[in-house]
Amino acid sequence: MAIYDTDADSSTAITAWLAQFKVAASGAITFVSGTDTFHVKWINRSLQKLAWDFNISGDDEINLSFPNPSKEEALGKIVTLNDHTTNYSVNYTVTDLVMESHFGGSVSQNGGADIYYGLIVLGVTSIPLPVKIIQDEIEVTSHWGNGKNQTDGNTLLRVMVKGRSAGSDIDGLRLVVKASTWLETYAIWETTLQLGESVASITTADDPQNTTLQATVEAYGIAKSEGYNQLDLDGNGLKPYLGEWSYSPETTKKALYEFVKAILVDGTTNTLYGVDGDLWTGRLYDCSIVSGTGTHAQNETCDWVTGNGNLVGVDLLNGTLTGRYILHVGAGVPPLDTDVITGLGGATAVLDADSVKLTTNPHHLAQFTGSWIGAFGIGFDNNEIGSSDSFKDLDGNPISPPNYVTVSGTMEALDAGDDLHVFLAKKDAVLEAPDLTVYTCIGEAISSAEIRIVETIDPATPQTGWFGVLKTGTTTYKFYEYDSWDGGTDTFSLVGTIADDAITAGDDGMTAIMYDSMVGGGTTKTFSNSLIYTADIAVRGWVRQGDASGVDKIIPISGTIGPAGFSFSGTMEAEV
C-alpha cells in the first residue's frame, strides 16, 4: 500500500492511479482494485494523461477525442470534474468508493452539485486510536481504522468527506471530529468543510484518571444527573448548573469521571441528555427565552428553523414561564434572536437574543486530575466537592467550593442490636466540654418550622445537624434536627416543628455536629456529617449505650477537626 502525496513521482503516481481505477467512456470513474491512496491532484493528472493520449489503453475508455475531463487549482488541492452531458454525453464522476482512496483536497462534480472535501486531522495520541467523524448527527462510516494517509508524524488522518450532495450542503458543511477511546483522554474538534483540504486537530493522551476496566465502570450504580438545577456549591446562595452529579454509591470522584466517560466512549449505547454518546459533540447553547407555550420535557428532541438538537435544561418546564433554555445542537446552526424552538412534545420557546455557546469539556463534566478543574456550568453534589475543585456556574461566575470535611466515627458495639448514641459539638472556649451557649434564640412559637438566632451562624456549622435549645422553665436542652440554614437570616430550617414548649427570646442555643444513633446492621456502627473547614475546630463529645439491652461504659470523644476532617473510633465495653 503506497501513499501518493502531492510530491510523488508523477509517472509512478499516474500509472498506479490508472491501474486502480477505470474511467469509462461515460466519464464514470470507478474503483477496480488496489490499496494505494492518492492525493486528489492525481485524479486530474491521470485524467489529463488519458485525454492527451491518442490511444485508449487498459480498461480506460478515454482518449484525445473526449472533452476535457477536469481541472485543478490551488496547487492541485481543488479538483473539478467537468460535466459535458449536454454536448458530449460525457460526465466525469467519482464514487464514494473511489474517494476512499483519495485525500488532500476537494473534488467537485456534476457541475458542483456534489463535492467531496478533503479533511486532515492533525494531532497526537498516545496509542493508535479510531478518529470519529460526526456529520449531520451521523457517524461517518470509517474506512480508516486507527488512521489513514498519515503523511507525517503529526497527521492522524487524511480522508475525503462528501459535504455536498445533489446541490445541497450536508449540515452546512459542518463536521465534528472526535476521539473517545477508553483509557485515553477525549478530544472534540468542530470544523467547516471548504474547497481544498480542511483541518481538524485533536490531541489525546493516556488518561491517568481512567484506569478501570470499562465493563467495571459500566456496572457502577451511579445515576445520570441531567437537567437544570439551582445549587449552592460555595455557601453563597443558589446558582444555575446542569445536573447534580454524585459518585454515590461509589466512593470517589474518579468513579464518577470514569462513569461519564463510559457514557461517551467510542461504541457506546448510552445516552447523555438523550443524545447517543457516540454522537455527543458538546455543542451546548444557552438561549434566553421571552415567551413560550406547553410543557417542555427533559432531554426531548427539539428543532428550530436552522437546526435541531436536544433539550439539556430549562429553568422551568412550564413553557409559559421558561426564561432559560439550554440545548445540545445535533445538526444545523444554533438558534438566533426571535427563533422559535419547538420540542418533540409541542412546547415552544421564543428567543429574545442570539443563543450563546457554552464552554464545554470533551468529558462533559470537566478536566479531572483528582479534582474537578474548570467545570463550566456542571453541578455536583455539594457534599462531594471541596476547595481543590474549581467551577463556574452557567452564568460564568467562578465558584470556589469551600473545603467540606467529613467528621465521622466508627464504633464496635458489643451486640448488633445495640443503639449507640453519639453527641459531638464544638468545644467550649474554656471548659473541656461542649459549648452549650453558642447562640441566643429570638423566640419561636409552638409549631414553628424554624429557629432564628440573634448571632451570625458560624460558617463552619454543618449543613445538616441539630440545634439544641434550653427553653425557659425546662430542665434540659431539647434538640431539633435541621436540614439547612441560612446565613443571611441566621435561621435554621427544621426537619420537624417546635413542639411541647415555645422558645423564648433569650433562650440559649447551640448546634451539634452529631446527635443521633450510630448506624450499622452488624456490630460496627458508624456516623458521619460534614462541615466547611476554614480553621481548626476543637470538638468534644461522647458515645453512650444505655438502652434496655445493657449499658456500656461511656466512650469520650476529644479532638480537632482539621483540613482533612476528623474521625474517631473505639470499642464499647460493658458496664458490668
Add this chain to the structure above:
Amino acid sequence: MAYAVNWITRVITIPASDLVLVSGSRYRLLATSFTSEIRRLEWDFIDGLWAEHILERDSTRFDFSGVDYAPFEKVVNGYTIEFVGGMTRVDLIGSNCNIADVLIANGVTVVPSNSAGNTSQLELLRLARLIPAAL
C-alpha cells in the same frame, strides 16, 4: 415515677418507687439498678445525651483471694442526689459509692456499704497499741 434529673441544676431525684422496700420506711438502693438507670438517662436523646456524665464506675468486681469486691461508683461533675417519697433510711448495696457525699439532706438517712478492707475498728486500735491486746 422514675428517676428525674434536672440537667441544669444537676439534681438527681430518686423516688421510693425505684428503691427496694426492706420494711416500713427503710429502703435499699441496688448499685446495678442505679447504674443502669443513670446510664439510660445519660444516653437518652430527650434527657441527658448532651450533658456531662453523672457517674464514673471504676472497675468491675474482680476475683481477689476468692472474693468478688464490689465496684466503685462515683457521682461526678457536680451532680447531687435527693431521695424523695417518705423513706427514712436508704441502704446502698452492691458498690462502694459516694452517694452519701453528694446527698441533698432532707432527713433521709443513707447507709453506704463501702469497705476499706479493715472492717474491725477494735483490731485497728489493738494494732496501734492504743488498747491492750487482751481486750
